[in-house]
Amino acid sequence: DWCNMYPRTQEIATTGPISACFHYMLDLQLLSGFALIAGNNADATKYLDLHRKLLEPFHTHFYNKSVGGYVDGTQTVNLLPLFGRYVPDDVQSTVETNLIEDIVKTHKMHLTTGAVGTRYILPVLTQLGRPDIAIALANQSSFPSWGNWITKGATSLWENWSGVADETHPPAPTHDHIFLGSHGSWLYEVGLGIKPKLPGFETVIIRPPLAYFKNETIADACRESEGQMLLSLEGAEGSYESLRGSISVTWSQQKPDANHTVFRLSVDLPPSTNASVYLPQRVTCTMTDGVAVFPPAENVTIYEGNNLIWINNYFHWPGSPGITSGGQLGTENAIVFEAGSGYYEFEVREVY
Numbered sequence: 001d002w003c004n005m006y007p008r009t010q011e012i013a014t015t016g017p018i019s020a021c022f023h024y025m026l027d028l029q030l031l032s033g034f035a036l037i038a039g040n041n042a043d044a045t046k047y048l049d050l051h052r053k054l055l056e057p058f059h060t061h062f063y064n065k066s067v068g069g070y071v072d073g074t075q076t077v078n079l080l081p082l083f084g085r086y087v088p089d090d091v092q093s094t095v096e097t098n099l100i101e102d103i104v105k106t107h108k109m110h111l112t113t114g115a116v117g118t119r120y121i122l123p124v125l126t127q128l129g130r131p132d133i134a135i136a137l138a139n140q141s142s143f144p145s146w147g148n149w150i151t152k153g154a155t156s157l158w159e160n161w162s163g164v165a166d167e168t169h170p171p172a173p174t175h176d177h178i179f180l181g182s183h184g185s186w187l188y189e190v191g192l193g194i195k196p197k198l199p200g201f202e203t204v205i206i207r208p209p210l211a212y213f214k215n216e217t218i219a220d221a222c223r224e225s226e227g228q229m230l231l232s233l234e235g236a237e238g239s240y241e242s243l244r245g246s247i248s249v250t251w252s253q254q255k256p257d258a259n260h261t262v263f264r265l266s267v268d269l270p271p272s273t274n275a276s277v278y279l280p281q282r283v284t285c286t287m288t289d290g291v292a293v294f295p296p297a298e299n300v301t302i303y304e305g306n307n308l309i310w311i312n313n314y315f316h317w318p319g320s321p322g323i324t325s326g327g328q329l330g331t332e333n334a335i336v337f338e339a340g341s342g343y344y345e346f347e348v349r350e351v352y
């Protein structure tokens with residue numbers, strides 16, 4: 001994990017073997033998928049079978065019960081198996097909890113990852129239902145962070161977090177290096193909320209970060225925010241130039257008063273493009289006697305323009321032009337609508 005926040009000798013000893021094994025297993029999954037697409041079912045089965053045979057020895061060899069995680073319990077070595085979904089169910093919550101505590105409490109909302117782990121930290125936190133922590137890391141400005149580079153005058157991606165020779169990188173580092181800049185795709189896919197669902201962006205997923213919370217994680221986020229907005233980011237605006245044209249998204253969250261919350265999402269889809277649009281069911285919370293309290297589900301309504309499309313936990317027929325259906329997403333903080341090409345203005349209204 002080149003250029004992480006630990007001395008070079010420790011980095012090589014702790015992250016080298018698990019990184020090599022993890023990426024070999026990840027490559028086997030990718031090769032199996034490639035073979036399946038190419039119609040070579042025999043190779044697809046061969047690579048997938050080999051991957052599955054490695055899952056148990058991978059966990060047995062690298063899991064360290066004394067730290068409740070892998071190897072020495074640092075961020076990168078826990079991120080890798082979590083990203084690959086290689087962690088057995090019986091220790092999944094332990095590994096998740098220890099990773100989050102290491103980021104939030106031990107390192108006071110800072111990453112310690114290098115060239116390998118930085119690629120996975122924001123996607124894994126989102127995958128675990130903690131987009132709030134991912135956004136806090138992306139927004140961090142004290143050392144080590146991307147924002148800290150900016151405070152030092154950086155206009156490019158640096159090779160290490162300090163930008164100078166130190167124990168993580170004894171020779172002078174370059175100031176033009178990509179591998180700590182791997183958060184770029186996450187900013188588009190989660191921070192803004194644009195992600196392909198089918199090749200060529202024929203169908204896209206529009207899913208702003210609030211819609212990535214899970215029901216079992218959103219209460220933790222409420223407690224940590226002390227009953228304020230669940231995300232420290234007030235909104236985002238941007239676009240992606242796809243093969244079919246520009247896909248534009250703007251989202252914002254507001255709390256006009258103590259009893260009302262509004263989340264707004266504007267989406268512009270080019271011709272021949274469909275989208276699954278994910279809207280958050282919960283935007284804010286309050287704390288009462290140490291317990292997270294959310295608005296009752298029946299107090300959440302969703303409009304598209306002037307048209308009511310969601311009320312009392314159901315899609316409100318006939319909805320709005322271009323919106324064909326809507327439904328809740330199981331255990332996650334999301335209501336999903338299917339939309340065709342065009343311009344939409346969604347508004348989620350909460351009443352306490």
